[in-house]
């Protein structure tokens with residue numbers, strides 16, 4: 001069965017506390033959602049500001065394959081604003097729960113019902129496709145909710161939506177009211193679930209299994225408070241967890257990860273590492289037992305292949321590591337210890353882990369180097385020289401000289417600070433050789449006072465999505481940062497070289 005995905009990243013998602021997008025950012029996200037294959041893009045709430053109306057108008061003019069709709073309260077002004085933005089599809093709503101009627105709208109149930117049907121009639125008279133939401137449906141009196149859905153259907157609504165506005169539903173309750181809504185309206189039903197109790201995706205799935213044919217979702221599950229049902233999770237659950245019924249969506253699953261990263265970078269909200277499907281750790285393995293299983297057959301500890309959502313699996317060493325995983329990681333760098341060497345390496349790794357330290361790949365290689373005592377681990381990138389200048393009334397500026405595999409390079413660049421300027425200069429140089437980007441940067445002070453040691457952690461990635469984190473400790477923040485980047489770059493380029501040789 002084909003399930004429609006109604007993406008509200010640009011409307012409910014933008015209502016995430018602290019998030020505000022410019023029209024051009026909204027257009028960029030809309031294009032990406034269209035490419036991903038969502039059925040509907042809820043572009044915004046045009047009545048709230050001129051910029052918002054402008055953004056909705058721009059998205060409407062993009063000629064996207066996805067349908068575009070916008071939000072309106074149940075009144076003429078709001079609906080007119082949707083028409084003025086050149087849309088032909090409105091998502092209109094009014095609250096129907098007693099809590100909202102009494103404390104927000106100060107309206108009786110009958111008044112709310114009249115407003116709802118009048119709004120639907122008006123929107124139809126303006127030629128719009130109408131999706132009607134009974135806000136706070138899951139805390140609305142069940143009989144009254146049925147009455148509302150029946151009457152707005154009678155007034156000409158094209159679709160009904162059940163918003164679980166404060167995430168109050170359970171899967172069985174949303175199933176019940178989905179059946180009610182279908183019966184009362186005879187229309188296609190959507191569910192709009194919030195994640196206040198971590199049930200947004202489960203509730204959406206329950207609504208669909210009860211007959212809803214559409215779900216409202218957002219990228220990374222962003223949205224008001226704890227957010228909305230996540231597009232990544234719901235679309236993959238529909239695709240992969242098929243038991244009785246086969247579900248399909250229009251989503252190109254291989255684009256899920258890049259879309260998640262894209263939206264997260266524009267919106268400025270990072271995804272939690274343990275988030276399903278798109279979190280950093282979703283396809284990462286450290287424990288020896290799991291790593292061993294994965295190396296034999298990924299299906300042992302992965303429900304789906306990471307490629308399906310445009311990702312790669314990664315293995316890591318730490319105190320839970322085992323021989324197989326450690327050997328596999330070292331092999332990626334062309335390092336092949338004997339069994340005895342490997343067990344020495346592993347015990348050093350576990351010692352570090354027991355002290356509560358993260359073991360980066362760079363450290364693993366240094367340990368291997370120590371244990372194996374040979375010089376088989378090359379430094380491809382060497383720092384030949386480096387200076388920065390910064391101050392007040394001047395733009396921070398850096399000069400970097402590198403030796404990459406015997407060739408000399410130099411680069412200069414500006415930045416928002418000396419570290420940024422140095423990174424930019426390094427990037428300028430490495431772009432010419434292997435297109436590295438600095439993904440994350442973390443700075444911590446180890447001891448107090450102005451003589452403190454600092455610890456810099458960076459994650460360097462290449463265009464294929466391979467990334468490596470490296471950690472360096474030193475006295476000078478800028479120099480330590482530059483050394484961390486170069487150490488990451490070294491390992492990444494070495495890994496790449498080894499992969500190509502194989």
Ligand code: MN
Pocket residue numbers: 012163165192194224
């Ligand atoms: Mn909502």
